Amino acid sequence: MPGLKYFGYSVFRPYQKDVIQRIIEKRDCLVVMATGSGKSLCYQLPPLVTGKTALVVSPLISLMQDQVMSLKQRGINAEFLGSAQTDSSVQTKAETGYFQLLFMTPEKACIIPISFWSKLLKAGVCLFAVDEAHCISEWGHDFRLEYKQLDKLRTFLLGVPFVALTATATEKVRIDIINSLKLKNPYVTIASFDRKNLFYGVKVINRGQSFVDELVQEILKSVAGAGSIIVYCMTIKDVEEISKALKQLGVKAGTYHGQMGSKAREEAHRLFIRDEIRVMVATMAFGMGIDKPDVRHVIHYGCPKTLESYYQESGRCGRDGIASVCWLYYARSNFAKGDFYCGESQTENQRTAIMESLLAAQRYCLLTTCRRKFLLNHFGETYSAETCGNCDNCMVSNRERDMSRESYLLMTSIQACGGYWGLNMPIDVLRGSRVGTPPQ
Numbered sequence: 001m002p003g004l005k006y007f008g009y010s011v012f013r014p015y016q017k018d019v020i021q022r023i024i025e026k027r028d029c030l031v032v033m034a035t036g037s038g039k040s041l042c043y044q045l046p047p048l049v050t051g052k053t054a055l056v057v058s059p060l061i062s063l064m065q066d067q068v069m070s071l072k073q074r075g076i077n078a079e080f081l082g083s084a085q086t087d088s089s090v091q092t093k094a095e096t097g098y099f100q101l102l103f104m105t106p107e108k109a110c111i112i113p114i115s116f117w118s119k120l121l122k123a124g125v126c127l128f129a130v131d132e133a134h135c136i137s138e139w140g141h142d143f144r145l146e147y148k149q150l151d152k153l154r155t156f157l158l159g160v161p162f163v164a165l166t167a168t169a170t171e172k173v174r175i176d177i178i179n180s181l182k183l184k185n186p187y188v189t190i191a192s193f194d195r196k197n198l199f200y201g202v203k204v205i206n207r208g209q210s211f212v213d214e215l216v217q218e219i220l221k222s223v224a225g226a227g228s229i230i231v232y233c234m235t236i237k238d239v240e241e242i243s244k245a246l247k248q249l250g251v252k253a254g255t256y257h258g259q260m261g262s263k264a265r266e267e268a269h270r271l272f273i274r275d276e277i278r279v280m281v282a283t284m285a286f287g288m289g290i291d292k293p294d295v296r297h298v299i300h301y302g303c304p305k306t307l308e309s310y311y312q313e314s315g316r317c318g319r320d321g322i323a324s325v326c327w328l329y330y331a332r333s334n335f336a337k338g339d340f341y342c343g344e345s346q347t348e349n350q351r352t353a354i355m356e357s358l359l360a361a362q363r364y365c366l367l368t369t370c371r372r373k374f375l376l377n378h379f380g381e382t383y384s385a386e387t388c389g390n391c392d393n394c395m396v397s398n399r400e401r402d403m404s405r406e407s408y409l410l411m412t413s414i415q416a417c418g419g420y421w422g423l424n425m426p427i428d429v430l431r432g433s434r435v436g437t438p439p440q
């Protein structure tokens with residue numbers, strides 16, 4: 001197919017060619033493919049083949065800027081429209097069909113005048129893509145209200161195929177995307193969610209300085225190898241604690257969270273992408289659009305808010321297909337955060353979605369069977385084998401042990417403590433710890 005040479009690829013990856021052909025035939029498409037599988041090419045290639053503009057809605061300005069920059073470097077005429085665009089001529093140029101790819105925020109797409117669309121339509125539009133389309137759904141983990149209004153553009157963009165793309169979509173979310181965007185007889189591609197090169201592991205921890213020291217040692221070991229490391233923390237306080245501990249040991253670590261100014265975040269992202277820092281300690285704000293091929297280790301310090309966000313964040317690992325490792329460390333206290341997370345929700349559906357997703361993430365933490373199978377089942381995919389051989393539960397042989405004596409002792413200790421003081425006190429009593437002396 002002409003145009004592939006712009007990207008320096010010799011062959012298509014699975015599904016890319018099929019989707020591109022359907023788009024060229026003007027068919028609506030829903031593309032659900034794993035992180036790093038190459039969804040972007042599905043909307044990047046049609047404008048080069050048809051000579052018409054491709055419109056792409058994307059949720060983050062930084063994501064659009066990165067894509068525009070990398071397309072320009074490949075000699076492709078691309079620009080973006082949104083609040084961060086300082087060049088006022090972009091919109092006027094765009095309506096003449098000047099750009100091969102035009103990115104815009106959902107907010108911009110909803111307020112741009114009808115005259116813009118009609119002029120652009122006359123010049124030629126080959127597709128309207130909605131990237132990170134799970135943001136449309138209240139059942140998704142990153143709901144954006146503006147995404148819900150994109151369907152009104154169908155009346156202006158008559159005859160233009162709508163293409164929704166996402167890396168995480170359960171069946172509920174998929175149905176929501178199709179209905180919300182009013183996709184007509186869409187060509188649906190659901191590729192496997194299995195990232196075979198990723199090892200998944202989980203450990204329960206007791207939060208505190210001794211664990212931070214342990215974690216830092218693990219990061220140090222990883223830094224000694226090749227590639228980069230991302231440490232996802234649940235709070236900004238944790239980000240600061242871990243990065244401070246790393247810096248004290250002389251490890252150059254970047255930080256990234258929502259309370260940093262956009263300049264500081266961009267700088268941290270840039271340093272990481274260019275390998276000037278190999279460790280990034282971040283909140284989930286460091287999520288979408290991290291396209292670094294050689295991240296070898298993703299660590300979650302705390303149980304993630306949803307299993308979808310865990311899949312997406314751990315999916316930043318091993319995008320080049322080389323074996324990489326995802327460890328999740330959780331504390332029991334992480335599971336009590338449901339009400340806090342629900343505080344951010346706007347509707348009852350969102351509350352239910354948040355609770356369901358948090359429960360799924362908890363079940364993932366507590367699992368004693370294959371983690372890959374559980375993850376894939378969550379996304380509606382059947383994994384026929386019982387074990388994957390590449391997660392902690394599948395790699396530990398003979399996991400079953402007779403723990404009846406330990407269980408008996410624990411129950412006795414809980415009883416002796418009168419059922420008060422939570423679980424840590426009876427454990428401390430059993431360990432003979434000096435703190436394990438219950439107040440009389």
Ligand SMILES: Nc1ncnc2c1ncn2[C@@H]1O[C@H](COP(=O)(O)OP(=O)(O)OP(=O)(O)O)[C@@H](O)[C@H]1O
Pocket residue numbers: 009010011012013016033034035036037038039040041166167289291293319
């Ligand atoms: N046909 C191909 N041959 C070789 N490399 C490819 C091909 N298609 C895409 N890639 C590369 O794969 C990487 C991931 O592609 P892309 O960013 O499109 O993934 P994605 O599916 O959009 O992921 P995410 O959902 O995480 O954003 C990029 O570095 C891209 O250059």
